[in-house]
Amino acid sequence: MKRVFLSSLLLVGLTGTAAFAEKWECTFLGQRPDGVLRSQVFVDVNEGRAEAQVFDSLINKMHGAPISARVSADNEKRVTYKWSLKHVAVRRVEAARVNFTLTHLKDTNRAAFFAIAPTLLNDRIGGGAGKTFTVAGSCAPR
Structure with missing residues (x-):
């Protein structure tokens, strides 16, 4: 019974996923492993x-x-x-919501990565007021 379930799960996993038109790996140097913006972002763009x-x-x-x-x-x-x-809580930031934007420039493969926390829930970095995080990097096909 367990084998049938695992076989079915594998089959659904292989056939039930969306087709991806492009796959990118974006790298942002100098980011802390416990920060809001991370050093690598993987993007799989759907066919449409x-x-x-x-x-x-x-x-x-x-x-x-x-x-x-x-x-x-x-x-x-x-x-x-x-x-x-x-409900993001990392290093010095605690926020109810964080909005992320990643822009990839097609001709140079440069990238800009932003995060906006409209309201902070702590006072470790000036709680209450919103905070914007930015970093530049690059994207490469994978």
Whole structure:
């Protein structure tokens, strides 16, 4: 019985996933492993290009698997992905919600990664007021 279940699960896992048009690995040097912005973000863009799956070590810690991101801009110059995480508590930041934006410039493969915490729940870095985190890096196909 256990073998049948595992075989079925494997079959669903192989056939029930969306097809990805592109896969990217974006790297941001100098990021702390316990910070809001992480040093690597993996992006799998769906065939229709309206959605993507994103994954980094913070998403892994909170969800254990990639999460959906929407493609908010896609033109000749850039593609921008957006997603949110709720109840984020890392290093010096605790926030009810953090909104993430990753923009990949197509011609140079440079990337900009932003996180906005509209309201902080602690006073370790000026609690109450919102905080924006930014870092520059690059993306490469994988």
